[in-house]
Amino acid sequence: MALLSFPHKDSAILATMSTINAKGQYLFDLICHHLNLLEKDYFGIRYVDPDKQRHWLEFTKSIAKQMKSQPPFTMCLRVKFYPPDPAALKEEITRYLVFLQVKRDLYHGRLLCKTSDAALLAAYILQAEIGDYDPGKHPEGYSSKFQFFPKHSEKLERRIAEIHKTELM
Numbered sequence: 001m002a003l004l005s006f007p008h009k010d011s012a013i014l015a016t017m018s019t020i021n022a023k024g025q026y027l028f029d030l031i032c033h034h035l036n037l038l039e040k041d042y043f044g045i046r047y048v049d050p051d052k053q054r055h056w057l058e059f060t061k062s063i064a065k066q067m068k069s070q071p072p073f074t075m076c077l078r079v080k081f082y083p084p085d086p087a088a089l090k091e092e093i094t095r096y097l098v099f100l101q102v103k104r105d106l107y108h109g110r111l112l113c114k115t116s117d118a119a120l121l122a123a124y125i126l127q128a129e130i131g132d133y134d135p136g137k138h139p140e141g142y143s144s145k146f147q148f149f150p151k152h153s154e155k156l157e158r159r160i161a162e163i164h165k166t167e168l169m
Contacts (some may be wrong), residue, residue, distance in 0.1 A: 013068060018065070020063050020064050020067075021062060021063070022062070022063060023044065023059060023060060023061060023062055023063070024057040024058055024060070024061060024062075024063055025059035025060065026041070027063055027075075028043075028044070028045055028059055029056070031077055032047070035077075035093060035094055036093060036114050037091070037094065037095075038090075038091055039089060039090065039091050041081070042078055042082070042083055042098065043078065043079060043080055044056045044057065044077075044078060045057040045076070046075065046076050046077075046078045047066075047067070047074065047075040047076070048074070049068045049069065049070075050068055050069045058124075077097075079097065079098055079101035079102075081165045082102075084097055087162060088140070099125075099128060102121060102125075103148075105158050106118065106121060106122065106149060107147065107148060107149065107150070108150065109136060109149065109150045115156065116150065118148075118156075119156060119163055120163055121163075122146075122148035123160050123167070124168065125146075125148060126143055126146060126148075126160060127147065127164055127168045130142075131163050133169075134169070142161065143157055143164065145158055148160065
């Protein structure tokens with residue numbers, strides 16, 4: 001058995017042993033069908049081995065032969081390649097999954113970028129979470145309720161709020 005988790009509405013699929021004996025492509029197609037994900041090229045299936053090393057499931061190889069541990073296996077659908085122009089993505093589900101991955105990678109410190117870019121990405125996340133800035137709804141320090149990075153300064157937090165207030169209208 002393999003438990004497959006997705007960053008989409010906490011959904012999961014329980015795959016049977018017959019699926020585990022299939023090639024990775026079969027499982028990937030099954031997941032994409034379940035999510036109605038058409039823009040597949042940006043995604044892959046990631047798993048963690050017993051030594052806590054992350055690996056991408058190879059689609060041309062048997063799933064069982066790639067696993068170094070005994071079942072159950074936990075695998076996750078993840079963005080493998082960020083789209084060069086996210087605004088050009090056609091499907092809402094694709095944009096949503098990419099958004100969740102950017103948010104996750106920023107929070108875990110895996111998306112390395114300049115501070116100014118990080119502030120802009122965090123402001124976009126803030127806008128997605130709470131909408132456009134509204135002085136009646138968003139008092140001073142409203143952005144401090146959100147954790148965008150493993151750790152960040154008050155200066156960066158103020159910059160995120162400033163971008164949200166003035167640049168994302």
